[in-house]
Amino acid sequence: MSAITTRELVEIDERRLLRRLDDLAQRGALPQGGIYRPLYSPQWTSAMELVATWMKDAGLLVRRDPVGNMWGRIEGSRGGRVIATGSHIDTVRGGGALDGALGVVAGIEAVSSLWQRFGRSTRILECVAICEEEGSRFNTNFWGARAIADRLEPGEADRVRDADGVSLGDAMRGVGLDPAAAATAVRRDLDVFVELHVEQGPILEDHGPRLGVVTTIAGTAHLEITVRGQPDHAGAMAMDRRRDAFLGASAMALGIAEAAVRMGHPAVATVGTIVVEPSQVNVVPGLAKFTVDTRHPDPARRGELITQIGDLSKKIASERNLGVEIKTLRDRPPVNLSPRVGDVLRRAAVTAGIEPREMTSGAGHDAQVLTAAANAGMLFVPSIGGRSHCPEEATAAEDVVLGTRVLATALRELAYQT
Ligand SMILES: [Zn+2]
Structure with a gap:
């Protein structure tokens, strides 16, 4: 691939980014603190509606796929295989405001900013809010990413039930989705998937720098x-x-x-x-x-x-x-992420004056499943105190902004090639 020649960090709307993270954290907020947005619940639907509104406001082509993943798209002038970014919208019970949400909101912000500042990309560029990753309502870890990567199990929607005995298929029907169509959420046209995520551990905070590029996700x-x-x-x-x-x-x-x-x-x-x-x-x-x-x-x-x-x-x-x-x-088993995408993320971080840490992820992520459908890469920002899957989960605002700008810069290199 031929890299774009300007090596500058892409600007984003910082206030909009931080405000949207706060807004999304209200969807599924629990009275005792923390957030719970289980798959296909009213809180989940409300969060997905908000995400779709942001995508539409940015002028993206918005589409909900057959399992409920929400996609926003810029039609590239040259077509070809798709450059995508995003993360998951669901949370664990009593989870924090950033696990998954950061990658969703930052992905929309990065793609919107690129569209506003540089117009139409040469490659097709998409952001996505993936419907489910955590397995907190149904035992369906990576449901959204598995649908994209053609990794759903036959009959899974009928077989799997939540703690109240509701089947996954009935939960889908409840939000206007047809379980029989789930397998058609598959994407065979992806080239790259990039996910920005909080580290969920203490390495970056304790030892620096402020950015990490993930090479391997632990098995x-x-x-x-x-x-x-x-x-x-x-x-x-x-x-x-x-x-x-x-x-x-x-x-x-x-x-x-x-x-x-x-x-x-x-x-x-x-x-x-x-x-x-x-x-x-x-x-x-x-x-x-x-x-x-x-x-x-x-x-x-x-x-x-x-x-x-x-x-x-x-x-x-x-x-x-x-x-x-x-x-x-x-x-x-452990999953290796794409060295090519890792290089693009590293270059983008260096543009921000940071040589990122190469690191492994102890936690599982959508990106590991999407290695089956795309060249997948991940960028980490520090978690304060290494805390995650709890109400205290937090990242400094300047690190949220930095991570999003670096994500946008990487997407620019990937999708705006001349
Ligand atoms: Zn996550």
Whole structure:
């Protein structure tokens, strides 16, 4: 590709950008703090309407696709494959104002600014609010990006239900979408997808600089470990005769965290849920079932960590005369993002006077799924205190503005080639 010759940072409307982030944060705001915009809910619909209004106000061609992703488009003068930017509109329960929202609002701002300042692009340029990424209402992580990348599972809309028993298909019908058409949301005409996102960790804030270019997204493995002991009377059974499943699970949880610490950053392992049976105050637990989420961007190290978790769990079980079963619930390998798009983002950051940090993402993102449909790249801005998926999630306004200007600059190089 031939890069445009002017190497200047693209201007954006900073006040409009920050105001829109505040406005979007009102859609789904919870009285106790934090935000919840579950897929196809009234809060989600309200947020999508706002996004569509912004796209229309900018003069973009606006289209809602068959799963509800909202696209805004500038028809490039030379057509060809599409340059796209965006992120997801949904949130976790009690989430913050920037996870996903930043990439949506900044994407609209970047494309609108380019359109206003430089007119029609040579390439087709689109911004998108992706309908779902978090899996918080339905167990459908990356529903929107998977639809774009032709990764929906057959019958998924009928099979998947929320906590109230509502099927994904019925939820779609509720917002005027036809589940039978979901698979037609696929895009086979994308060239590039760029996502601006908050880091959701502390690296950029602690060590700088203010921008990161993501090279790899860590692979996630979810394990379910079931520990079997023996239920006994909490008063009558002597301590040295017990086969307490919960104590075994506890020792395993400590060992699992230690294994990740020993391996060193960015290895992580989290025991996030545990269920004990029979779960009575006066009964020694006969069964404990817990989940492990473990991630590493290096496939070999990730494999090692999973092996270590299995080995230490079996060792602890045998020392304590317990049974143990380990089941893999999910096994997503690490994903490398496009070096070409990474170079464009790096050049744009350098235009702002910043040599960005090359980094891996511990969190999953739409961009990883969209590597199946496009050359995908990601730009990170710092998260204050490394906090995310909580009401305190925040990024300094100057970093929000910087990230958006760098995004716009990268899109200019990609979509305004002469
Ligand atoms: Zn996100």
